Amino acid sequence: MFALLFTNNTESKAQVLDGIYVKEHVPARKAAPYKFLREGDVMWTKRIWRVIDLREKINHPLYYPKTRIGDRMSLIDLMLWGINTEGITPYSADDDRFTQPITRSQIEVAFGSVPQTISYTDENGNEVTKEIKPEINSSEIKQYILKEDWFFDRQHSVMDVRIIGICPIRFYTKDDQGGGGDVEMRISPVFWIYFPEARRIFANHEVFNEFNDAERRTFDDIFFKRKFNSFIVRETNVHDDRGIADYTMGIQSLLEAQRIKDRISNYEQDLWNY
Numbered sequence: 359m360f361a362l363l364f365t366n367n368t369e370s371k372a373q374v375l376d377g378i379y380v381k382e383h384v385p386a387r388k389a390a391p392y393k394f395l396r397e398g399d400v401m402w403t404k405r406i407w408r409v410i411d412l413r414e415k416i417n418h419p420l421y422y423p424k425t426r427i428g429d430r431m432s433l434i435d436l437m438l439w440g441i442n443t444e445g446i447t448p449y450s451a452d453d454d455r456f457t458q459p460i461t462r463s464q465i466e467v468a469f470g471s472v473p474q475t476i477s478y479t480d481e482n483g484n485e486v487t488k489e490i491k492p493e494i495n496s497s498e499i500k501q502y503i504l505k506e507d508w509f510f511d512r513q514h515s516v517m518d519v520r521i522i523g524i525c526p527i528r529f530y531t532k533d534d535q536g537g538g539g540d541v542e543m544r545i546s547p548v549f550w551i552y553f554p555e556a557r558r559i560f561a562n563h564e565v566f567n568e569f570n571d572a573e574r575r576t577f578d579d580i581f582f583k584r585k586f587n588s589f590i591v592r593e594t595n596v597h598d599d600r601g602i603a604d605y606t607m608g609i610q611s612l613l614e615a616q617r618i619k620d621r622i623s624n625y626e627q628d629l630w631n632y
Contacts, residue, residue, distance in 0.1 A: 389557035407592035451547035517626035
């Protein structure tokens with residue numbers, strides 16, 4: 359009798375489903391392929407760099423959850439997971455041409471996850487020295503840089519865009535005095551990822567939808583459908599592709615970014631007669 363009850367309890371636990379159906383659609387999804395593009399069909403192109411600020415409400419789906427909830431994770435946690443388990447290649451933070459791959463240990467250094475020696479006095483009054491290694495704090499990623507190419511495809515008569523790379527930006531505090539000094543907020547890029555390579559994992563991980571849990575987009579949907587807000591910080595130019603902040607300040611930088619955005623939009627509109 360006892361054996362029978364034990365078996366029944368084991369079977370019931372094995373059949374527990376946290377929901378009303380088994381989610382099969384998103385885990386099996388593949389990234390929508392780009393349409394075929396010939397060089398001869400590209401009559402105009404412009405490369406730009408833009409920043410996605412995760413502190414804006416529309417971009418919150420890329421920032422939360424801060425800690426993994428089941429299969430749900432933030433964009434940076436998904437990227438780190440892809441690097442560790444799916445073979446996604448990270449590149450140096452200074453290399454947006456994807457020529458200098460880096461290792462996991464280099465990523466840990468970029469996140470400040472390096473061994474530190476601390477000293478304290480134990481309960482017996484003895485001086486104790488201990489080495490600790492803080493874990494990666496992915497919530498420090500507050501922005502992303504996108505490198506993308508805008509182009510006019512005359513075969514389909516449309517202006518289109520392809521994201522080439524993505525780079526997380528870390529915001530953290532640093533006390534150079536070793537305690538007691540002024541704490542300075544620092545901003546630094548962590549690594550670059552070749553976006554087409556990462557699309558395969560972006561396509562089968564869902565993003566939270568506050569309106570309908572049964573209609574959740576994937577990370578690839580967010581980027582493919584441009585469901586985010588951003589601002590332009592750089593464009594290709596004769597001055598070694600210098601950034602907007604190198605020659606403007608304050609409101610002028612925002613106006614310059616808007617001018618670049620309008621020029622791309624107007625190019626497509628100017629090709630049509632109404």
